[in-house]
Ligand SMILES: CC(=O)N[C@H]1[C@@H](OP(=O)(O)OP(=O)(O)OC[C@H]2O[C@@H](n3ccc(=O)[nH]c3=O)[C@H](O)[C@@H]2O)O[C@H](CO)[C@@H](O)[C@@H]1O
């Protein structure tokens with residue numbers, strides 16, 4: 001287990017460019033299975049989860065060519081479906097959450113798709129019903145081996161239909177869309193997730209010859225086609241990384257420029273930080289966070305009641321930023337309730353922050369109240385273990401703002417989604433070292 005040693009309390013400065021989006025990359029990479037023609041993708045982040053998925057595609061027989069930093073050509077013209085029954089697949093397929101999205105394209109193109117229970121963050125129950133109910137509606141037979149936690153869907157042919165998803169699942173929608181583009185006839189998906197990464201996937205599929213209407217809304221209409229062609233695609237910057245850098249700048253009272261953020265795809269993110277009193281200034285497509293030398297004051301609601309920041313399916317605030325927003329609130333002026341509605345085990349990491357001196361009350365597994373220090377007292381350095389990717393980065397931000405030297409263990413969790421984070425933080429003045 002690797003660790004970071006962090007000497008906190010230093011102010012940072014300079015500019016940082018966000019990596020390509022992790023959660024978009026996981027969708028887009030699975031979509032290369034939908035065509036026998038080459039697909040060229042750029043701005044692919046060099047992170048553990050994405051590299052695991054690229055390796056899985058290679059094991060499935062997809063030709064993978066690295067064309068340069070973050071740029072790959074894929075060609076799925078000789079897919080080895082026998083690999084899906086192998087022990088290697090049962091082991092490697094569970095290495096990340098995104099592997100679940102191999103099922104939709106495999107089912108759509110080859111009539112069968114399998115997956116072991118996928119991994120990803122341990123942040124509460126992460127059911128897959130929406131995915132499989134969608135495939136079943138398209139005409140697939142479903143089987144689940146409870147002993148091996150192994151899921152499968154098979155169909156002679158898929159037929160378009162109407163479906164109302166039981167929840168706007170992000171990976172569920174991506175999976176169903178990727179199966180439906182090759183189904184016979186029209187598929188209507190209502191209560192579809194519609195976040196920018198799904199829009200990116202749909203736009204890429206349209207460039208490949210798919211017929212999709214309603215992109216960006218929660219009502220997608222897909223006319224199935226018999227085959228798809230190759231294309232090129234560039235990944236958006238990672239909005240959770242952008243939010244992480246906003247939080248880092250505010251908490252360390254540093255002036256930071258976050259470059260090329262694709263502002264129009266950030267939705268509620270700037271607004272959520274502004275509610276904490278943080279200045280998020282737009283300059284062309286960069287974000288400039290000034291040094292908050294006088295701190296930042298949490299707003300109240302119009303009626304004077306205490307601010308609540310909660311997640312919701314897009315265009316609501318992404319749940320993946322709440323841990324970071326919670327940490328940043330520790331040094332705010334005022335109080336805020338952080339309400340993590342989606343995941344039930346994602347706030348337990350606040351114990352570590354309380355150990356560091358933060359004033360936080362965990363009201364229940366979904367809600368925490370943070371009473372800000374207004375920089376009147378600094379967090380104390382400590383030893384901690386990163387429980388999940390976003391809690392890990394939140395603890396890292398806390399450590400960079402704290403007095404003294406902290407250690408964060410289990411940094412593999414952070415490396416899952418943040419590219420060379422230690423090196424990039426050192427470039428803006430952070431005192432952080434990686435211990436193997
Ligand atoms: C690889 C990937 O892309 N992972 C992201 C994806 O995971 P993933 O696609 O696995 O998450 P889902 O969108 O399926 O659901 C996330 C959680 O929210 C709940 N839920 C979802 C929709 C809804 O309308 N109501 C509701 O309560 C689900 O029950 C589940 O507990 O989307 C999540 C929600 O943005 C993000 O946290 C993950 O980073």
Ligand SMILES: C=C(OP(=O)(O)O)C(=O)O
Pocket residue numbers: 022023096097098119120121320389390417
């Ligand atoms: C929860 C996350 O990732 P995953 O779905 O891959 O576990 C995340 O990116 O915050």
